[in-house]
């Protein structure tokens with residue numbers, strides 16, 4: 498079925514080429530502009546970095562203050578004007594911490610006490626500095642300690658406390674001159690659904706990745722992720738050329754590239770080798786996968802910059818993962834359990850590659866990394882997400898050469914960003930026989946085997962116009 502599609506596409510493009518024989522115009526100018534515009538649009542997503550900054554910061558603070566506390570939940574906490582200003586962090590066994598989004602630091606914490614808001618799980622929680630804990634009860638502001646409605650004069654007092662807190666924060670911020678002013682605005686600015694730019698890379702990746710064997714799904718997800726950045730994330734060369742399955746394309750529109758370029762089996766083997774050097778088995782945890790990637794970067798791509806993070810997830814999946822995806826991280830998820838919309842009745846433990854989310858994290862769009870299932874674009878909702886490894890490459894753009902289009906004498910490489918390059922083959926001739934030659938391009942290794950000589954010459958001695966092979970006159974000519 499796929500073959501038919503490709504063949505149709507070849508015929509279409511060749512007939513276009515016959516009409517327009519200008520080698521320089523394989524990608525018409527107008528399409529270049531279109532692609533660049535799409536790229537700019539897709540990459541202008543700088544705004545939301547903050548949620549993740551806060552999460553990272555909270556983890557850092559908790560680790561510094563309380564060592565091995567495990568975060569159970571992070572909830573919104575509002576100031577007296579009902580602006581989101583704090584996070585209430587609670588821990589697995591006991592204790593809590595109140596984190597200030599503006600100061601990016603804690604306001605108070607306890608290792609042993611329960612959160613003052615413990616009984617008000619579902620109410621809007623208001624914080625006006627240590628000791629002043631309120632909640633909103635059906636539109637009425639109430640004091641948690643007494644349970645009483647806050648009177649007008651109490652409210653004035655709280656207002657004064659609020660102003661003092663703000664003043665002291667401003668002072669300390671002027672000293673540090675941090676630029677976190679916009680951060681609070683962007684906390685709630687995540688769209689309810691989002692897919693990474695060029696998400697069709699994942700959707701179209703049916704073939705060019707390794708088979709999962711011995712539970713090596715984590716390795717496969719890593720290959721898929723690196724392939725994304727290599728091909729569509731402007732990190733050309735991130736995976737060495739020898740490990741890439743290049744893909745001939747028949748459209749100038751990358752969304753119509755029916756198969757994504759990907760890594761080959763040798764790359765899978767290479768990553769497995771790195772894993773075994775680290776004494777990891779074929780089935781790895783997300784933190785082991787992080788180590789393997791660090792080592793990969795060291796050995797094969799040390800000039801490429803990346804950011805990554807990994808963690809075990811407890812209760813705040815929907816706070817972290819959409820934010821990471823919206824920042825255009827690819828997020829490898831360790832999932833388990835049953836999702837009857839995906840694989841009815843099958844209890845799995847698997848690594849999948851997430852490249853989008855729906856309904857604020859109610860579901861994640863993933864590539865399953867299993868050739869037999871061919872689930873390249875499926876939304877998972879019911880699996881338990883146990884852990885993740887998020888990765889994003891940030892080096893300046895290097896064009897990918899993994900997509901190409903071949904004409905008899907020219908090969909054109911197309912980067913999904915809209916840039917292309919081409920060369921005329923520089924043939925080297927081998928295997929000369931009386932009737933044919935084989936030619937190999939010195940630059941790209943394109944090979945045409947046993948091509949018939951093109952004999953020319955005015956007299957009886959004929960010479961191949963391409964390779965120079967001369968033949969003696971045959972009897973009777």
Ligand SMILES: [Zn+2]
Nearest residue numbers: 896897912914
């Ligand atoms: Zn490019």
Ligand SMILES: [Zn+2]
Nearest residue numbers: 922938940941
């Ligand atoms: Zn060539």
Ligand SMILES: [Zn+2]
Nearest residue numbers: 934950961964
């Ligand atoms: Zn020849």
